[in-house]
Amino acid sequence: MTISYDVVGDGPPILLVHAGVADRRMWRQQVPELARTHQVITPDLRGYGETPVAPKYSDAGDILDLLDHLNLSQVHAVGASYGGYVVQQAASRRPELFTRLVLLCAPTDNVQPDDGIRAVWAEENNLLEAGDIEGAAALTVQHFIGPEADDSARTLLHHMQKRAYELQLPAGDVDNEEYPVTPETLTMPVRLVTGAHDFQIFADSATHLQDRLPNPERIDLPWAGHLPTLERPTEALQLIL
Template identity: 75%
Template sequence: MTPLLLLHAGVADSRMWQHQVEALSATHRVITPDLRGFGDNPVVPKYSDAGDVLALLDDLGLDQVAAVGASYGGYVLQQAASRQPDRFTRLVLLCAPTDNVEPDEALRALWAEENALVEAGDVEGATDLTVRRWIGPEADDGARELVRTMQRRAYELQIPAGDVDNEEYPVLPESLAMPVRLVTGAHDFQFFADSAAYLQDRLPNAERIDLPWAGHLPTLERPSEALKLIL
């Protein structure tokens, strides 16, 4: 079976793929790790998310994979693929940021509000904020509760860890010659549409799909439609 790597968003963990894994496993060897500070993967003082991904592929003996990255997971995927482009046969980037694109004011304001809540010790308030702002209008109550559970777990791991050193690799879009599908949501922050436009202008083999119904987490908002985009 073709190996398929799924990297989760920064407001989620590997559980965000629960609606797609069974169907994808029929045709692919599906790999769904938790990045550092999410799910079952604790934080360490110094690490590299992209380096961890490449080391995981080494450990699994995988020379090449297709890969899907949601949001921050898509950014990690760009770093890893820029470092070892021959290792990735296809990429799907769902609402992913990239280098050299500035966040919009609404997103900056959200981050400031979240940081203020966390610094005040109101972790539940910060979690509620995440659920309100990071998942689109098509999501049902189960999806929203899953985001709440995943974000609460991330805070449990990340807040006690304090400041950490996460080495980032440069993103080199011009070197990523594999087919890349860029997916954006009309209800998402402008930053992610701007990132997709930036990448589309520089990637040698890219297509972009904008979803009029989607927010930031389309795999949780309309799971079956998101599965078709991945396949």
């Protein structure tokens, strides 16, 4: 395999795909409990954690290749933020592989970013152009994790985002092929989770999917920001289980 991943536990397989501001370490408080009853698969997408960037690739294609590499015919899948978008792409491409989806604060096709997140992206770009990686990582912590997170979660997020910058910035422009998301073909149960302290695009994406998925369930968390598994790890575990 060309992406790094861990597999622990035994039982029905469950795939955990990390957020675009994190890497597979974001699941570290959920994996031990999940591994008591499941085979837990946690990859690092390209440009995150222990997986380097490639000039041309597909995140969703890498996930499908990983499942084939592990000889899995069916899997439960959980995706956080951008990882949830990757899961949607993979499941749209090969829906027979996926028995259940949990999408945590995930974007989707045909939903536009709100002004708030655009402003954060613009500030991030300015910091990175100035060479201030530490400042850009601190900006991520400021805006992409909710008020319930403790200091250890905030520190972990800072480390994960900084690591992503260290991998991605030297690589320059890359070609990441994205597969179209077709909600109407995703007939498996899909749980949509949103946070009241998150950016509007993610609530809008959940609404867009809820209106089009054959079998959706939506849970809106009044306490959550963008990364509920880091903010309230035990409570977020129940959303997965």
